[in-house]
Amino acid sequence: MNFTILTLFPEILEGYFKSSIMAKSIEKGLVSYRLVNIRDYATDRHHKCDDAPFGGGAGMLMLPEPLSLALDSVGVAGARTVFVTPSGRPFDQPLAREFAAETDLVIVCGRYEGIDQRVIDRYVDDEVSVGDYVLSSGEVAALAVVDATYRLLEGVINGESLVSESFEDGLLEYPQYTRPEVFRDAKVPEILLSGHHENIRKWRLRERLKKTLKVRPDLMEGLELNDEARKLLKDIVSEGGYHGFYTDGGSVPEKS
Numbered sequence: 338m339n340f341t342i343l344t345l346f347p348e349i350l351e352g353y354f355k356s357s358i359m360a361k362s363i364e365k366g367l368v369s370y371r372l373v374n375i376r377d378y379a380t381d382r383h384h385k386c387d388d389a390p391f392g393g394g395a396g397m398l399m400l401p402e403p404l405s406l407a408l409d410s411v412g413v414a415g416a417r418t419v420f421v422t423p424s425g426r427p428f429d430q431p432l433a434r435e436f437a438a439e440t441d442l443v444i445v446c447g448r449y450e451g452i453d454q455r456v457i458d459r460y461v462d463d464e465v466s467v468g469d470y471v472l473s474s475g476e477v478a479a480l481a482v483v484d485a486t487y488r489l490l491e492g493v494i495n496g497e498s499l500v501s502e503s504f505e506d507g508l509l510e511y512p513q514y515t516r517p518e519v520f521r522d523a524k525v526p527e528i529l530l531s532g533h534h535e536n537i538r539k540w541r542l543r544e545r546l547k548k549t550l551k552v553r554p555d556l557m558e559g560l561e562l563n564d565e566a567r568k569l570l571k572d573i574v575s576e577g578g579y580h581g582f583y584t585d586g587g588s589v590p591e592k593s
């Protein structure tokens with residue numbers, strides 16, 4: 338898969354592609370990347386890339402010409418072109434999976450107050466937000482998109498690790514523990530030391546349901562649960578102490 342990132346600050350991104358699993362994936366030929374410095378496409382001698390917005394208002398906007406020239410040089414035909422912006426659709430695991438199915442992903446990083454709408458209209462396929470907060474620039478958001486996407490590619494990481502991760506089946510991950518068995522008086526749950534795989538699997542499912550219900554009850558809505566999960570969820574809800582869909586009037590769905 339090829340990532341092309343258009344940015345005013347390629348140096349922010351460079352280190353990421355040269356580190357850890359990403360560097361190995363590039364070495365193995367699973368991923369390639371290109372950082373395009375938008376400033377190289379500025380048309381005046383001061384390499385100006387921003388100007389005040391029409392209609393007034395605070396801050397500056399990225400000029401459409403340098404960014405468009407940069408996009409033209411990349412050649413976005415056939416690629417999926419993404420602009421990272423707080424006003425985009427939320428970036429989530431299903432969208433990461435969708436991106437991972439592409440061969441070429443082009444990501445535009447905004448700076449200042451963002452980019453000219455005409456560039457979005459002409460070049461961008463997806464406007465994507467990495468969360469309901471405002472970052473000072475798109476580089477960090479672009480890395481979140483790249484990172485969540487490339488790790489889903491075959492051969493990047495162990496496929497089994499992916500299956501049990503948060504969001505893969507709509508639930509958050511269960512709590513995990515490693516050595517030592519007792520850490521500053523806190524013990525690992527006994528069941529994880531039992532070697533009883535079936536009981537461990539059940540415990541993990543229960544913990545995933547509990548955690549999701551507690552911190553992300555919104556994820557539970559519309560989730561298709563099997564008989565086992567539904568029964569566990571009923572027990573958890575009856576224990577009380579949770580807030581959200583199933584506890585504020587909603588009930589654990591019966592099997593249809």
Ligand code: SAM
Pocket residue numbers: 420421422423424445446447448449450451452465466467468469470471472473474475476478
């Ligand atoms: N004026 C913009 C607004 O209110 O939506 C915010 C601009 S922000 C200071 C500068 C750039 O950071 C944006 O153009 C975008 O590329 C990036 N950015 C900031 N927050 C982001 C988020 N939550 N998700 C994705 N990109 C973000």
